[in-house]
Amino acid sequence: MAELKLLGVSLSPFSRRVEWALKIKGVEYEFVEEELQNKSPLLLESNPIHKKIPVLIHNGKPICESMIIVEYIDETFEGPFILPKDPYDRAIARFWAKFFDEKCMPVMGKALFGSGEESDKAKEELGELIKILENELKDKKFFVGDKFGFADMAGNLMAYWMAIVEEASGNVFVTSEKFPIFCAWRDEYANCSPIKEHFPPREAILAHFKARFQAAAAASASK
Missing domain, CATH: 3.40.30.10 (Glutaredoxin)
Incomplete structure (x- = not known):
C-alpha cells in the first residue's frame, strides 16, 4: 500500500x-x-x-x-473523477479555480480583515466578483454542471469559511437578498454528499476567528 x-x-x-x-x-x-x-x-x-x-x-x-x-x-488514484473528463470542461474548471485563488481570495481578505476605507473598497470589489460568479452559476448547481468538482473545491473558502468569518466579525456582507445565486450555491455546497461529513467543526472556526477579531480590537484600543 x-x-x-x-x-x-x-x-x-x-x-x-x-x-x-x-x-x-x-x-x-x-x-x-x-x-x-x-x-x-x-x-x-x-x-x-x-x-x-x-x-x-x-x-x-x-x-x-x-x-x-x-x-x-x-x-x-482510482475513484470518482474530480476534474471533468471532457477537455473543455476541464479547462473551465481550472479557470474558475484560478479565479477563486488569484482574484477572489486577496480581495476577500481585505474585505473581512481590513478596516476603514480599505475594507469598504474591498467589499465593493468583492461584490463585483461575486456577481461574476453568479453569472457563471446561473442555471447550474456547481461550476461545471450539476456535479461538485475541482472548481467548487477551490471555492471552499467562500462557500464555507466566509460566512463564519462574517459572523465572527459581526459584519455580514453576503446575504441571499444581495446575492441569491451565490447563496444558493453555498446551500448546495453545505448539502453536497461527497464532502458534507468532512467539514471542519463550525463552532471551532467561529471561536478561532472571534478570538482573532477580539485580539485585534484590543490591540487597536490600546494604541
Missing part, C-alpha cells in the same frame, strides 16, 4: 481541499497537524520554498500547493 502523509492544519480551507479529494477517492492517509507558529522540520524540508501547508507526501515524495495536490490525487 502506498504511504500517504498529509501535513496540514485541521481548520484550514487549503488542507480541507486535499482531504476532500482523498475522501472522494477513498484513499487512506495519515494527517499530521502542523503548528504554523512552530513549523515542523518535516514541513520546512518538504516545502522549502513557501514553507506552507498543505503538503502531501506520497511514498516519501512531497507535493505542495493545495490545488496542484488535488490534481495529483485525481490523476494518481
